[in-house]
Every structure is written in structure tokens, then in C-alpha cells.
Amino acid sequence: MQRLNVLKTWLATRFPQTDIQVEFAAADADFRRYFRAIFPDGTSRIVMDAPPEKMNTDAYVHAREVFAMVHVPAILDRDREQGLMLLEDLGKVTFLAALEHDTRREVHKMLLLEAIDTLIEIQSGSREGVLPPYDEALLARELNLFPEWFCDKEIGKPLNFAQRKVWGEMSRVLLDAALAQPKVYVHRDYIVRNLMLTAGKPGVLDFQDAVYGPIAYDLVSLLRDAFIEWDEAFVLDLVIRYWEKARAAGLPVPDSIDDFYRAFEWMGVQRHLKVAGIFARLYHRDGKEKYRPEIPRFIKYLKRTTRRYGELAPLYGLLVELVGKDETDAELQSSYPVLGFKG
Template identity: 70%
Template sequence: MQRQQALHTWLQSQYPDQALELQFAAADADFRRYFRAVFSDGTTVIAMDAPPEKMSIEPYLKVQQLFQMVNVPDVLHYDIELGFMALEDLGNIPYLAALEHDARPEVHKALLLDAIDELIVLQQASQENQLPPYDEAVLKREINLFPEWFMAKELGKPMNFKQRQWWDAAEKVLLPVIEQQAKVYVHRDFIVRNLMLTRGRPGVLDFQDALYGPITYDLVSLLRDAFIEWEEDFVLDLVIRYWEKARAAGLPVNPNFDDFYREFEYMGVQRHLKVAGIFARLYHRDNKDKYRPEIPRFLNYLRRTTRRYNELQPFYALIVELVGDDELQTGYSF
């Protein structure tokens, strides 16, 4: 409440001629919280509270300027020392809510194609040396969250010698396929919770962790989501549509679709391992249980993908030994 009152006071200093009311809007997996400031004339802005002792708003400000080619919210006011920001309000209907409200496949496809169009605009604008590299060191650090937090903490099963051999063998195959992909701007959390349903183009949120890296990463984030899941033939159709649109836009995607889809799937394995580890860490380190029940979805993604490729069989063997070969239900953990 102390931070919220300080945020209210700061906003009032930026808008001294209007009374305002703060309404809670959202909270991120990290330490940021968002409020909707409703003014006496009915207008609104989104207020971000990012405690400066926990994180800095400077990366957000930098990437917001870099991503002007897509529909990111305007920054209206900010204070780096306080960790406060006033942003354009892009509404209160995230893609996830719209997709859950209307389950018709044609509606889902239309919304996701709009998101894909926005992703291609972002990727077309990519330039080297504007963002930190999404390189092998980062990729390895991320996937190692899986043994550190999911295996050791969530399951209570630290990696044994045989499992380490499986892991090392699969990692040596996985990472080169990802590393050799063309590099573009990577939002890193291009998911339906971070896209807003707005007039015209989708609004794009939560981009402050962007890097310069593999071209398939954001497509995987969009189509292999944590909170909503589609049939594999539906996903395949959208991957084909992205590939066709990307080629027409001159993006450096693999010219052979079978090879491109393999790159998409390998990138998915990296992301699924990372996210399962992050969701376990959020629970065991940060006492946040909101994401924990979705871990089984990523284990299902992992099992389906790794059993399709001979080179990834060591990962498949590891997952089966940890949680078995049956589909897991989301909504609970282990």
C-alpha cells in the first residue's frame, strides 16, 4: 500500500488539474504491478510500479523506443529513480481473454494471424547491435533452469549421472540448430497474455527483456502458449502461414519448410525447458503459485516434440523417466 500511495502521489503531480482513482490492472511474474488511473473526466492511463531496488525501468524505455514500428503503448511520463511510469492505455481485453471468450477456430485463427503480421513487422525492422545477443550462453543458462528448479526443487530429483549423459547428448544437438538460425529482434514473451485486442493492430506489451536472436523464438512463444493450447494441425497451419508471409516479406527464414519446422520445434524444446524451470522457480523461490499448475502443459509439449526426432531421444528418455509417458493434466503440479 505504501508503494501504491506513492504512485498515486506521483501521478497527481504529473496531472495536477485532475482527481484520479487507481484501480489494480495486472501483475507480472517479476516485481512489476500495473494500475489503471481513472481521471475525473473519464480518461485513463496505465501506471507501472517497478520497485527500483528490484529492477530498473530503463530497459523498458530503451526497447519501447526501438519497437516503435509495432503498436506499443506510448510513454507519457516516467521517473527512473522512483520506478514509476505512466503509459498509454491500450484497453482491458488481452488476446487470452478474447480467445477464451470465443472458442471458434476461425476466430482464433484470425486473431493469431493478426499477431503474426505484427511479429513480421517487428522482425523486418531488426538491426544488429541494438539489443543484447540471444547467444549460446543465454540459451544454455535458460535451459539449465529445468534441472536446477524443476527437477531438483519441484520433483526433488537432482540430475543423476545417467540423466546428465542424456542431457549433455541432447544439448549438443539442440543448441547448434538454434544458433544457426537467422537473427532478428526477439520480444521473448510474445504470448497471448501480452497482446491486447485494440482497434486495428494488436497492442504489444511486456517487451523490456527483448534480445537479438533466433527468428523462430517468438513464433514458438505465440503458438505453444502456457495458458491456452491448440491442436497440432492448427499450429502447423499457422506455422506454414507465418513461413509464407515471412518469405514474402523478405525475412531470412529457411527456404525449405520441413527444415524451418524442425527449427521451430527445436526452438520450442529450448523454450519449454526454460519455462518449466521458471514456473518452478517462481513457486519455490518467490512464493508465486499462479504459474505452477501450467508446468504439465510444457512437459506435454516436450514429450510430443522430443519423441519425433531421433536426435532428441535423450531428452525424451529423461522426460519419460521423470514424469512418465502419459499426457499430464494442467491445473495441478507434482
């Protein structure tokens, strides 16, 4: 309530003698909250509330400049000391809401292809040294959220000596694979909840953690989502379409779709492990229950991928030791005869 009063007072100083209605709009997994300021003429703005003792909005401002080639919210005003920012309002309809409202496959494909076109536009502007590197240290910190928060706290099974050895070996394999990928701008949370349905190009939100790193990362974020899931054949089709568009745009994807799909899947393993750890941390450390029910989806993603590749078999075995077998393990392993993928 105190922060909301600070926000309203700030608006009043910026727009004196104006009757502004303020309503809650959204909250992030961190400490940021968003409010919609509705003006007497019916127009609206978004106010970001980022408590300065907990958040630094400099990264948001910088990433917004870097991603200016796509539709990101304009910054209309900013009070750095108070952690307040007035932003362009991109509307109320996220891609996730649109996809849940209309479940037709062709609609999902159309919207996801729009998201892919926007992603390629972001990646095509990539330059080294502009954003922080998605380096080994950061990738490793993210990976280790899994044993720290999922294993220890969520399921109460700290890794034993033998399991830690497997974890270390598999972490090295995943890190090497991620670091070997060509590097581009990475939004780092390019999901349908962070894309807005607008009259023109998709609006892009929540980009403040952007880095320079593996080219497959944002695509796997988009297509292996926390809150909505598509079948394997549908995902494969969209991966191929991305690969074709990326090649046409001159992006540094592999010449072989087999190689790119492997990179996509292995990058997914790193991200799924990280997200399972983050969602567990949000619940056990921060008391945020919203994301916890989605953890099983990421365990399913992990099992499907790790059982598909022989090199990742030890990680699949570790997952089974930790959470047991379920219907995921009983499913027939997906096969791709055209591309020749093998487990």
C-alpha cells in the first residue's frame, strides 16, 4: 500500500489537477509490479513500480534501447530514485490469453509465426559487446538452481555422492553444448506471456534480463512454454520454419536442421532445469504459489528430451531416481524418420 501511495503521488506531481484512475495490471516473478493509469480522455499508460532498494531499472532502459527495432513500450517518464517509470500501454491481451481464447491449431501457428518473425528481427540486430554475455558462469548458476531448490527444497531429496557426480558430468555436457552455439541477442524470457497482441507487430515485454548468448535459447523459451503446451510434431514444424527464416535472414544457424534441432533440444534441457529450480525457489523462498503447479510440465519436458539422446541418458536416469516413473516414461519415444533423430 505504501508503494502504491508513492506511485499515485508521483503521478499527481507529473499530471497536476488530473483525475487519474489507477488499477493493478500485472506483477512479475521478481519485485516489479505494473499499474494502469487511466486518464480522463480514456487513454492509458502503464506505471512500472520497481522498489529501488530491491531493483535497478537501468538494465531495463538499456535493453529497451537495444530492442528498439521491435515494438517495445516507449519510456514516457522515469524517476530513477523512486523506482518508477511511465510506459506506453500495449494493451491487455497477451499472446497467452489469445492462444487460450482461440484453440484452433491454425490460429496458434499464425501467432507463433508472428512471434518467430519478431524474434528473428531482434536476433538480426545482434552485436557483441552491447549486452552482458550469457557466459559459462551465468549458465552454471542457472543450472545449479535445480539441485539447490528443486531437489533439496521441492522434493526433499538432496543429491547423494553418486548423484552429484552424474550431475557434474551432465552439467559439463550441457554447458559445452550451450557455449558452442552461435551467439545473438537473447531476450531470456521470450514466452507468450511476455508478448502482446497489438494492432501492428507483437509487443515485447519483460526484456530487462537480455544477454548475448546461444541462438536457440529464445526459440525454446517460446515453444516449450510454462503455461501452454503443444505436441511434438507441432513444435518440430515451427522449429523448421524458424530455421528456414533464420537462414534466409543470414543468421548463424547450422546448415543442417538435424544439428539445429539437437541444439534446440539440448538448450531446452538447460532452461527446463533452471525454470524448475526458479519456480521451486519462488514458492519456498518467496511464498509465490502461482508458478509451482507448472513444475511437473518441465520435468516432463526434461524426461522426453533426455531419453531421446544417448549422451543425456545419465541425466534421464537421475530424473527417474528423483521423481520416479510416470505416464511420460510409458509413452512411445517420438521418432523423426525424415530427420533421423535417434535416442
